[in-house]
Amino acid sequence: MKTAAAAPEAETQMTKEVGLRVLWAIVSPIFRTHWLRILVGLITLISVDFLQLLVPRLVQEAVDALAAGSATTALLGRIAGIIFLFALTMAGLRFVWRYMIIGFSRLLERNLRNRLFEHILRMDQPFFERRTTGDLMAHASNDLSVVQMAFGIGVVAAVDALVMSLAALAFMLAIDVRLTLIVLLPMPLLIIATKKLSGMLHRRFNLVQEQFSQLTEFARATLVSIRLIKAYTLEDFQARHFGRLGNDYVQSNLRVARVQGLLAPTSTLVGSVGMLLLLYYGGVFVIEGRISIGGFVAFVSYLTMLIWPMMAVGWVANIAQRGITSLRRIHQVLAVEPCVDGMDATSLGTLPPAARVTYSCRQLRFTYPAAQQPALQDIDLEIGEGLLGLTGRTGSGKSTLCRLLLRMYPVESGMLFFQGEDVTRLAQAFIRSHIAYVSQETFLFADSIAANIALGRPEASMDEIRAAAVLAAIDEEICSFAGGYEAAIGERGVKLSGGQKQRLALARALLCRRPMLIIDDGLSAVDVETEQEILHNLRSLPSGRTILLVSHRVNVLRHCDSIVVLDEGRISGAGSHNDLLGHDFYRIMVEKQRSHA
Ligand SMILES: Nc1ncnc2c1ncn2[C@@H]1O[C@H](COP(=O)(O)OP(=O)(O)O)[C@@H](O)[C@H]1O
Ligand SMILES: [Mg+2]
Numbered sequence: 257m258k259t260a261a262a263a264p265e266a267e268t269q270m271t272k273e274v275g276l277r278v279l280w281a282i283v284s285p286i287f288r289t290h291w292l293r294i295l296v297g298l299i300t301l302i303s304v305d306f307l308q309l310l311v312p313r314l315v316q317e318a319v320d321a322l323a324a325g326s327a328t329t330a331l332l333g334r335i336a337g338i339i340f341l342f343a344l345t346m347a348g349l350r351f352v353w354r355y356m357i358i359g360f361s362r363l364l365e366r367n368l369r370n371r372l373f374e375h376i377l378r379m380d381q382p383f384f385e386r387r388t389t390g391d392l393m394a395h396a397s398n399d400l401s402v403v404q405m406a407f408g409i410g411v412v413a414a415v416d417a418l419v420m421s422l423a424a425l426a427f428m429l430a431i432d433v434r435l436t437l438i439v440l441l442p443m444p445l446l447i448i449a450t451k452k453l454s455g456m457l458h459r460r461f462n463l464v465q466e467q468f469s470q471l472t473e474f475a476r477a478t479l480v481s482i483r484l485i486k487a488y489t490l491e492d493f494q495a496r497h498f499g500r501l502g503n504d505y506v507q508s509n510l511r512v513a514r515v516q517g518l519l520a521p522t523s524t525l526v527g528s529v530g531m532l533l534l535l536y537y538g539g540v541f542v543i544e545g546r547i548s549i550g551g552f553v554a555f556v557s558y559l560t561m562l563i564w565p566m567m568a569v570g571w572v573a574n575i576a577q578r579g580i581t582s583l584r585r586i587h588q589v590l591a592v593e594p595c596v597d598g599m600d601a602t603s604l605g606t607l608p609p610a611a612r613v614t615y616s617c618r619q620l621r622f623t624y625p626a627a628q629q630p631a632l633q634d635i636d637l638e639i640g641e642g643l644l645g646l647t648g649r650t651g652s653g654k655s656t657l658c659r660l661l662l663r664m665y666p667v668e669s670g671m672l673f674f675q676g677e678d679v680t681r682l683a684q685a686f687i688r689s690h691i692a693y694v695s696q697e698t699f700l701f702a703d704s705i706a707a708n709i710a711l712g713r714p715e716a717s718m719d720e721i722r723a724a725a726v727l728a729a730i731d732e733e734i735c736s737f738a739g740g741y742e743a744a745i746g747e748r749g750v751k752l753s754g755g756q757k758q759r760l761a762l763a764r765a766l767l768c769r770r771p772m773l774i775i776d777d778g779l780s781a782v783d784v785e786t787e788q789e790i791l792h793n794l795r796s797l798p799s800g801r802t803i804l805l806v807s808h809r810v811n812v813l814r815h816c817d818s819i820v821v822l823d824e825g826r827i828s829g830a831g832s833h834n835d836l837l838g839h840d841f842y843r844i845m846v847e848k849q850r851s852h853a
Pocket of ligand 1: 649656
């Protein structure tokens with residue numbers, strides 16, 4: 257069984273560089289699915305290159321005929337016609353290879369994106385505590401698009417550059433070996449320069465992206481906390497900071513532009529030096545009769561054709577490197593297994609679905625993955641049908657216990673038993689399908705009230721939604737809103753009071769009709785009378801329900817069948833309200849709340 261301690265260790269191993277074979281294994285199934293598309297793309301790409309390379313030969317033929325005085329209008333017309341046909345074919349084929357190969361890279365990106373998203377959805381709580389949302393979003397955007405580029409335009413450039421340069425070189429060598437060697441002299445300069453410049457470009461571009469995400473993140477954080485910012489009159493401060501971030505962003509964009517501005521002149525410069533050498537030596541060779549005028553003209557074309565592949569070599573080397581780095585980062589996420597269930601959840605058992613739930617803790621002990629001290633220890637507890645109250649100081653471990661019952665964190669075997677079965681032998685989803693949960697913080701979506709309540713059962717009818725809202729004592733208020741159940745509640749429920757949000761969350765949980773209900777301090781913002789009404793409703797539910805209610809209110813706790821008091825992760829008292837009057841913490845709580853009432 258995987259334990260909590262094993263998880264971070266597993267991930268450190270993952271950050272070690274994995275080999276290319278592992279990375280290839282991630283993408284190879286996608287290649288196998290789309291092999292035909294890739295094949296057609298590459299064949300058309302190479303065909304275009306060859307057609308392009310044949311054109312200078314045709315020109316050479318025409319020029320030589322002209323020089324020899326043997327040219328006729330018929331010959332020139334035929335050659336022009338063939339060149340035109342070539343151009344048309346190339347236009348068509350260029351469309352095909354673009355569509356095939358760039359299309360393939362998009363399909364590959366989609367496949368990886370879906371796999372990444374599904375994988376992240378399967379992860380459990382410890383995973384999300386180790387990684388920030390921004391980090392995950394970066395994987396989903398930057399890394400994926402870098403990989404897409406490497407497999408799309410990167411592959412195209414690599415194949416194109418290889419075919420073009422080798423073929424152009426062969427044609428040049430066929431015309432004259434010495435001249436070829438002379439005009440190639442400046443070319444290595446071009447490879448080195450583009451490799452250097454595109455590396456610089458990449459680093460500077462990364463900074464641009466980073467600053468752009470800082471800028472958007474700052475805008476997002478500001479808008480989300482707009483009430484707070486207005487309450488503290490921080491508008492000017494935020495605006496100034498935003499201005500600074502925007503300025504940094506422009507500055508680094510200009511740094512990118514400076515490098516980009518160097519790329520084109522560099523290639524022109526090196527190309528011109530090559531052309532200079534060609535004009536001089538090529539000219540001399542023509543005078544000496546070593547090559548024909550037509551050969552000279554064709555040579556000029558081949559030399560210009562070589563410029564782009566030479567630049568591409570440096571660029572392709574960079575993009576391949578970046579693609580591998582990004583794929584490695586994607587692999588790091590894909591390779592993490594959830595530590596609660598493991599990826600092969602199907603091998604874990606289930607039990608027949610039950611209408612009643614029992615949960616027992618035996619010497620339950622739990623330490624958060626990132627913590628030193630245990631958050632819970634020596635917990636012995638039987639949870640069964642009825643209303644169980646859970647109370648204790650903040651930080652005593654109440655929420656932790658709820659999260660463990662929901663299997664959000666891994667526990668050692670032999671400590672937690674669901675229906676008498678060790679939870680480590682049961683699928684997480686099976687256990688969760690029996691539990692409805694109202695968390696301490698409520699989460700609402702910018703959608704209608706009805707849709708928010710029906711989150712757990714999207715197929716529920718309006719009557720069922722209303723029935724759940726009645727139980728949660730919120731139906732009347734919803735009906736008083738303009739739009740009623742269809743009213744939109746705004747992003748994260750900004751249009752609702754704290755108590756209303758909590759009762760919506762409760763209605764959502766009740767609609768699921770699961771045999772166990774866990775309410776983690778979920779009624780703290782509801783006024784006392786309404787809370788009593790809700791409690792009454794919960795008690796009137798068909799018997800068989802197991803309810804765990806975390807609360808600080810004596811008026812709620814006194815209605816529970818039994819109460820457990822937690823203190824620093826241990827059970828410090830248990831029993832009915834009357835039993836606990838002798839318990840220090842509980843008695844003080846009772847006295848305080850009586851004097852406030
Ligand atoms: N995700 C976490 N990682 C590490 N420690 C945590 C985490 N959540 C809670 N804790 C710690 O565990 C203890 C119990 O917290 P919690 O169960 O939230 O208490 P309660 O719900 O009773 O207020 C506290 O000391 C808290 O700081
Ligand atoms: Mg809590």
